[in-house]
Amino acid sequence: MAEQSQGKRGRLRTQSLAKRLGEPSRPLTLRGIVRSKQTFFPIAFALSCIALYAAIQVLPPSFTQPVDENTAWTLGMVLIAFGIPVSTDHDTVSDGELAFGIVPECTPIFTAGILLSFISFYPATLRQKLVGLITGIPVLYLGNLARLTLTFVISRHHRRFFEVVHVYLGQVFIIFLVILTCIVWLEWLDRENSKKSTLISGTGFLARFAMFSSGLFFVWVQIHHWYIWLLDRFMLFGFSLFGYHFALARQTVCYYETFSIVCFTSMVFSARSFPRAMKVRGLAAGLGLLFLIHLFHRIDNALMAYFRLTALLPLDLTLLVIGQYVLPVLLLISMVYYQNRGSLKTTSAEDQPMKI
Secondary structure, three states, X not given: OHHHHHHHXXXXXXXXXXXXXXXXXXXXXXXXXXXOHHHHHHHHHHXXXXXXXXXXXXXXXXXOHHHHHHHHHHHHHHHHHOOOOOEEEOOEEEOOOOEEEOOHHHOOHHHXXXXXXXXXXXXXXXXXXXXXXXXXXXXXXXXXXXHHHHHHHHHHXXXXXXXXXXXXXXXXXXXXXXXXXXXXXXXXXXXXXXXXXXXXXXXXXXXXXXXXXXXXXXXXXXXXXXXXXXXXXXXHHHHHOOOOOOOOOOOOOOOHHHHHHHHHHHHHHHOOOOOXXXXXXXXXXXXXXXXXXXXXXXXXXXXXXXXXXXXXHHHHHHHHHHHHHHHHHXXXXXXXXXXXXXXXXXOOHHHOOOOO
């Protein structure tokens, strides 16, 4: 009798959840969750980004080489326009003393990919999607070009600032630019659909993100070597279980990949739509995932350095890019969905303006 009562209460909770989501009162299944209007977009977005980033890492360098060379050539033209004598040789820009080698991470290929996935699967008309891509991708390209130009100019006169400027503009500024582009497009959709502007909510979030990320960045610069030390303790313990013992040489000024922690944490702190308990859970889950990604990266580095094993490198680089780009945008989607959860009772997700 007690088991029947518990089963009945469980079915009632499932039906209540379905009603809150504006769907028929029936038990939720994995297929139903994937196909629901509230979850299809984030799932399709995440899977398409993962597939795209994995393809970029697996394909031969000749696939991305034209993008690298185009970025280098454009950077060289901009620097020459500013009166800085440089020469460009394939994917390298040099003034004779300072040389920048352009790799895929220095190009807008990853940011353009995430915008393409975001707009492609978001519920909007074909015209609205084309407008978003036609205007958004050039913004990302120009923003990335401005980042490279500023990094080169500052490094040319103050070489000791290269690492800090490179990491800040490469991590924090680029994520800010991606989030800005997505938010502006969403706000434009709001004006298209409701004929009114909601730009203030997005502007406030971006202002808070800029403030938190700047402060956390300079704190993380000082303490992230301790984070690497902690990761290495876990890694060395794991290797010791298999009888391998070796010393690590840590001479890197800034561990670029760890600064995804700054961006993700700043986004959580900047979100006002989440209650405090949800922020704590989201922060713990996100930071836990980033910790595992960074730990895998350290393990892969050790495998390459001491065992000459490179088979895991594509997976390693793919996970790092996911942590840098996909995770923050998934958090943005979660904020938007949570903000509009109450309106799903009467209107479908496609008809709702998305706000932060």
